Amino acid sequence: MRPVPGEVLHFSEDPTITRFNPHVAATARQPDAYVWAVDHGRAPDYWFPRQCPRAMAWAEATTDADDRAWLGSPRVHAIEYGWLRRVQTARLYAYRFDAGPFRPIGDPPHAHVATEAVEPLGAPEPVGDLLALHEEAGIELRVVADLWPFWRRVTASTLGFSGIRLRNAAREPG
Numbered sequence: 001m002r003p004v005p006g007e008v009l010h011f012s013e014d015p016t017i018t019r020f021n022p023h024v025a026a027t028a029r030q031p032d033a034y035v036w037a038v039d040h041g042r043a044p045d046y047w048f049p050r051q052c053p054r055a056m057a058w059a060e061a062t063t064d065a066d067d068r069a070w071l072g073s074p075r076v077h078a079i080e081y082g083w084l085r086r087v088q089t090a091r092l093y094a095y096r097f098d099a100g101p102f103r104p105i106g107d108p109p110h111a112h113v114a115t116e117a118v119e120p121l122g123a124p125e126p127v128g129d130l131l132a133l134h135e136e137a138g139i140e141l142r143v144v145a146d147l148w149p150f151w152r153r154v155t156a157s158t159l160g161f162s163g164i165r166l167r168n169a170a171r172e173p174g
Contacts, residue, residue: 001043001094001127008037008102008112010095011046015124017095021117027167034113037102042110044077044139045162047130049090052083053169055147057154057161067157073140078150080170084143088131093124110162146170 003009010020022033038046048054058075059068079087097120102112127133134141144150147169154161 001047001125001133002040003038003043003096003099006099007096007121008039008099009043009046010035010037010097010120011043011050011127012093012095012124013050013091015091015093015126017120017124019117019119020095020097020114022115032115034105034115035102035118037097037112037114039099039112044075044134044137045164047092047127047133048077048079048164049083049086049092051165051168052079052087053147053163053165053167054079055151055154055161055163055166057150057157057159060158060160063158063160067159070153070157071159074138076140076142077134078142078144078147080147081143081145082170090130092127092130094127095120095124097121 020035022035024031024033045056055078056076057071059071097118099112101114101116101118105111105113131141142150147166151163151166
């Protein structure tokens, strides 16, 4: 489930939203109100239940051979065992938007934001089997007992990486 050219997506477990109004997210790092969406490349980051902590890593042109070998796959998403059942049973929906009102945010860009209210192009689309989406996209999904060792290794590497909802991960021992 990815957007086509000229569109961006917003993923939600709520299939009843008809209008998206800019707001400041509780976890926001910036004070501005936005409607958030993602492009083709970042859509897989959101093939999870909203609150699921996940650590993602991928090889980039600047990734060294040792880090590529350690990762073992071009792109890996890691979750904890405690979230696997929820990933398997989640009902996730994708809302499609015209990309026109949105602009990239971040350096490098990790999302797209709109500062005005936007309405989806149509009814939300069921995303379907989240594990199958990963498989079809060639993204390895690792299920680990503790997300933190993976996260520490990735953030100290030459890999590209992103972490979402990490505050919901099991706490590191000690």
